Amino acid sequence: MSNLGLQLRQAVPSIDPVVADYATGYIQYVSDSTEDSVLAQRLDIRKEVSFIKQLLISAGGSYEKVELLTSKVIQDLTNKLNENMAKLSVTGDTSKRLLDINLIHSQQRDITSSLALLQSTNDIEHTGRKMESRVDKKKLEKAEAKIAKKVSKRANKFVKYEASKLLNEQSQEDYESFFLKINPIDFGSSAGKSKDIKIDNFDLYVGQGQRILSDASLTLAYGRRYGLVGQNGIGKSTLLRALSRRELNVPKHITILHVEQEIVGDDNPALQSVLDADVWRKQLLSEESKITERINEIEELKKEFEADSLEVKKLDNEAGDLELHLQEVHSKLSEMESDKAESRAASILFGLGFSKEAQSVPTKSFSGGWRMRLSLARALFCKPDLLLLDEPSNMLDVPSITYLAKYLQTYPSTVLVVSHDRAFLNEVATDIIHQHSERLDYYRGANFDSFYATREERLKNQKREYENQMEYRKHLQAFIDKFRYNAAKSSEAQSRIKKLEKLPVLEAPEEIKSVSFKFPNPEKLSPPILRLQEVTFGYSPDKLLLKDVDMDIQMDSRIALVGGNGCGKTTLLKLLMEQLTPLSGSVSKNPRLRIGYFAQHHVDAMDLSLDAVSWMAKTYPGKSDQEYRSHLGSFGITGSLGLQKMQSLSGGQKSRVAFAALCLTNPHILILDEPSNHLDTFGLDALAEALNNFGGGVLMVSHDVAVIDKVCKEIWVSENGTVKRFNGTINDYKKYILQNANDAGVVVKQ
Known part of the structure; x- marks a missing residue:
């Protein structure tokens, strides 16, 4: 051999x-x-x-x-x-x-x-x-x-290994097999083992050798909640995936779970799906059943042999081993409080918007957004030592985000979350990790606001130090150039040459690419602009979504429409757009009114095989290519980005193209359905500033509390089959949500 x-x-x-x-x-x-x-x-x-x-x-x-x-x-x-x-x-x-x-x-x-x-x-x-x-x-x-693992660990560089040509298609491993491969059940004691994570001096690559981290160090203290921030495309999700697959050296006794995609729907009810997510519990319960069954079989088999026979001794030995292992199984089940699992799973689902009835519905009946919530519920139920969340707020409404933030505040283990939602990070994060320039910078004890302020101060200091040194270098060099060959001054020139050589070499401060949006200001219209009067709507008269809704939108309106998913927010927007007809009541608008509509699933309306300029010319003809490029540039799609096929653009860049397109009609009113999804921090700042400077009205459905707080003057809530103005700010609404949850008996705890 x-x-x-x-x-x-x-x-x-x-x-x-x-x-x-x-x-x-x-x-x-x-x-x-x-x-x-x-x-x-x-x-x-x-x-x-x-x-x-x-x-x-x-x-x-x-x-x-x-x-x-x-x-x-x-x-x-x-x-x-x-x-x-x-x-x-x-x-x-x-x-x-x-x-x-x-x-x-x-x-x-x-x-x-x-x-x-x-x-x-x-x-x-x-x-x-x-x-x-x-x-x-x-x-x-x-x-x-x-x-691949061996190749990746050479010199502690983690790269994407190029597989054999035999493997043209990546097979999708089922959840249970993957979970047990990443988190094998360990019956040995992990008491005293540190659950801190420290990975030093590693490189991380993606795609065709593109490096996203160089000589980086990752340190995660157990029990802390880290917000991982950085611009779109910098590699944050790649870092999370490398951790979740143990491509980075995470100790084996630390359990890991990564929420990055929606679950595959099947006939299992939502509650059972969450219970099954804890593969350890499921495996241990199955093992408990099999062991008990085998012990009972052994007792029956022993009756067929003499009491002191060899066969009975063998059976007794086997039964003894089984009983010892059964004690270990019971100990593990007790440790994870298996008997309380169902009530805890139901509480998590309710907090994420699943009613008691919805918890009994098969998972295949839910839309993609609701299946994403199920993935999140499954992860929270499992309580891994390291919980990895990738943009968890993108598919959640304000009530669910509020519940999730409150839940994570008391999460006992380590959390690493990628998010651009400032309000969410302010509530959840105990530390911020900033990924940029192929490195990780740590801001300990900081939420997003304090990180942002500290980072701005750091950049100012770096810039000031760099400029001062450049000025000093210039001064020394000028003296040297002037007196190097002057006999009387040569010693002084040599002294300055030595000073110049000893100066530390400073890197130029990182240049932050500024992003700005600009919505064109329309001509003024006299009221009424857009109004709903006693509008009632349902897809059948016996199942109404909205009843007796009155709403008035003016040229200076800044309205946020909030409420749980499925309560009729998007339906209301479609009624305003006259894409739906009310069962009763009326929708009236100024005959000259132009509306710009940003759909939540705007990508579905784009031809991604075209570049942004060609798609806009095809959809909104009448301008030159240069005019389209200039217009796209005002939304951050500059240079060659406008000429790339849109399928190669990031989610945030596609959103910017959609914003640019809706402005081509010079709208009086902007109706925006989840405009903050996929935008990074700089994009969100640019969006908020552009909406504040816009000369028309804004009606926004959004889950981003920070954007709502910056832009909107009115909060309207969709609940209990109607839409009413809320007397207070978006932060008051969050308090109202938590109070309702407590009144309903949903206790936010682990």
């Missing part, structure tokens, strides 16, 4: 090194299995090696050479198996019988999957000729994952 790698390359000269490593590792696994007292009895060496034989032939090896090699391997493994089987005693190895049972189940699944050769529709290239691949891609992917 020692020269197996060499023998493989001799038999298949054109073999991909990855496939060679995989085949060698697989045969070694079969060899190791011959030494296991239980697995050895179930091992079929010919079947196992037959799989490798087909793999090598499909990799371009000749049948004769591969046949010769695999025959020798079968003979060697058979001899080894026979030697090990001869060592087995009659009583067998009973001391670890329970472990063997678990291994048998695991290995049976592995053997079954290895024998099921996948039907591949893609050809692979080998030495210039094409052939159909019959390789087990699942096993090859696992092998490549191990190789």
Whole structure:
């Protein structure tokens, strides 16, 4: 076996090194299995090696050479198996019988999957000729994952490993398998082990060798809540994904859970979906049931034998092992308070907007936004040691964000959240990590506002220090240039040369790209501008969404429309746009009124195969390309960005294109549905400033409390089937939400 790698390359000269490593590792696994007292009895060496034989032939090896090699391997493994089987005693190895049972189940699944050769529709290239691949891609992917990890950890540089051509498609691993791979159940005690995370001097790459972090250090103290901030496209989400997959060296006893995408819907009710998210609890309950069932079987089997027989002794040994492990299972279940799980899951769901009835609805019935909330609820329920959240507020309404912020304030473990929502970070974050210029800067004990102020002061000081040094350098250099060759002044010139050489080299302060939006000011209109009078709407008369709504929007209006998801906010906007017709009441507007509408899912209306300039020329014809480019530039889409296909733009950049487009009609009223989604901090500041300077009216549906607080003078609340003006600010509304939650019995605790 020692020269197996060499023998493989001799038999298949054109073999991909990855496939060679995989085949060698697989045969070694079969060899190791011959030494296991239980697995050895179930091992079929010919079947196992037959799989490798087909793999090598499909990799371009000749049948004769591969046949010769695999025959020798079968003979060697058979001899080894026979030697090990001869060592087995009659009583067998009973001391670890329970472990063997678990291994048998695991290995049976592995053997079954290895024998099921996948039907591949893609050809692979080998030495210039094409052939159909019959390789087990699942096993090859696992092998490549191990190789990728080794490659990534060389010199502590974490890179995206380029996989073999055999793996053209990335398979999606199911949630439970991935969870257990990242967070295996550990029955050993973790008491006394630190749950702080410190990863020093690492590089992080993404895509085609693009570096996003250089010689960086990540430090996360257990129990702290970190806000990770930075401009769009800087690599924040990539850092979270690297942590969530343990591509960075996070200690194995620290559990990790990452919320980045919505769950896949199925027939399970929402409540059960949340309960199932705690894979440890689910696995332990299943194991508890199986162990109890087996212990009962053993008691029945013992009745068939004499009390002091060898068979009864074996059964007693097995029962003893099972009972010891059952105690460990019960201890783990007690530690995670399994008996309180259902009430805790229901409380979390209710806080995120799921009514008692909705908790019984199958997950496949929910929209994408609600499934995203389910993903968040599942993560909060699991209570991992490291909770990773990527823009959690994008799919939540103000009540749900308020609940989430309050919940996280008492979260006992570590939280790392990527967010551009200032108000959310102000409430949640105990520390800020600023990712920029391929590094991480820490602002300890800071929420977003204090970070922003401190950072501004740092930049001013850096700029002042840099400018002072540049001025001093210039002064020294001028003296040197003037008197270097003057005999009377040469010693002074030499002294200044030495001073200049000893000065520390300062880097120029980071230039912050300023972003500005500009909405054109329309001509004035005389009132009434846009009005709803006693409007009632429902998709059927017996199921009304809105009833008796009165609302008046003027040229100077700054209105925020808030409320829980599904309460009719977007429906109200469509009534104002006359995309829906009320069942009763009227919608009246000035005949000259032009409305600019920003849809929540504005990307759906864009042709992403076009660049921004071409799309605007096609959708809003009548201007030159230069005029479109100039207009896009006023929304931060400058230079070549306007000529790139929009599918290559970030979410924030697509939003800016949408803002630029809605202004081409020179609207009197802006109706905005979730305009803050995807915009980074600078984009949000630019949006708020542009709306404040806009000469027309604004009606905004938004979850971003900071933007609402900066822009809106009126708060209107959609709840209980109607829309009413709220007497107070957006912060007063948040207090009102929490009071209602407490009155309803939703306790925000872990």
